[in-house]
Amino acid sequence: MPDIGYYSFSIEPEKLLKIGYVLHRSEANSSMMPTYQRLIKKSRLTAVRKFINEEHGYFPNSIIISIDSKKPLQFDRSEKQVPNAVADLGILHLPQQYRSAFIIDGQHRLYGYSDSPYAxxxxxxxxxxxxxxxxxxxRLFMDINENQKSVSKKLRNVLNADMLWDSPKEAERRDALRLKIA
Incomplete structure (x- = not known):
């Protein structure tokens, strides 16, 4: 991204939960203004947790964070690199301290892993x-949340009908038929 360096990596949710913090818009965080995150919705968190646990679901889109480090992060560059690539491969060492990673986007996806066997x-x-x-x-939170467009219900229904049409489960095939009729 122009003018802003960033790290892209994968991590076990439990490790990020231990260092993560959400700047909720609440009186508890009033001294830390400006705060930006909406409070976690219990119903949304329950749905995400059910998706993860019961359907063995996963989310391929990234959690966005800001790492609050007192000293520069340690990045051990790998000896093997892709020639002429704009990215470096290596190992990033995260601070092992609670509230060192501010969750900018993806709080429900991340907290859905709390109390999950998949954490x-x-x-x-x-x-x-x-x-x-x-x-x-x-600014980043607003850019993400103002410029994303959710998939319309009509398109979701069409895609579900196509996806479930040849399902091995009779109930899902029946749902697909209902969606196509509708």
């Missing part, structure tokens, strides 16, 4: 910036 066995993609000030975090 240590799954891996989630992360895009991490280093020491973004809170104003920049707010």
């Amino acid at each position: 240590m066995t799954n891996s989630i993609p992360v895009v991490a910036f280093e020491n973004l000030d809170q104003t920049e975090q707010v």
Whole structure:
């Protein structure tokens, strides 16, 4: 990204949960203004956890964070690199301290892994910036949430009908037929 370096990596959710923090818009965080995250919705968290646990689901899109480090992050560059690539391969060492990773986007996806048997066995993609000030975090949060467009219900129904049409489960094939009729 122009003018902003970042890290892209995968991590077990449990490890990120231990160092992650969400700047919720609440009185508890009023001294840390500007804050930007909406409070976690219990119903959304329950649905995400059910998706992960019961359907063995995963989310291929990245959690966005800002790593708050007192000293520069340690990045051990790998000896093997892709020639002429714009990225470096290596190992990033994260601070082992609670509230060192501010969750900018993906709080429900991340917290859906809390109390999940998959918290240590799954891996989630992360895009991490280093020491973004809170104003920049707010801007990034707004860019993400204002410029994304959700898939319409009509398109979801068409895609589900196509996807479930040849399902080995009779109930899913029946759902597909209902969706096609509708």
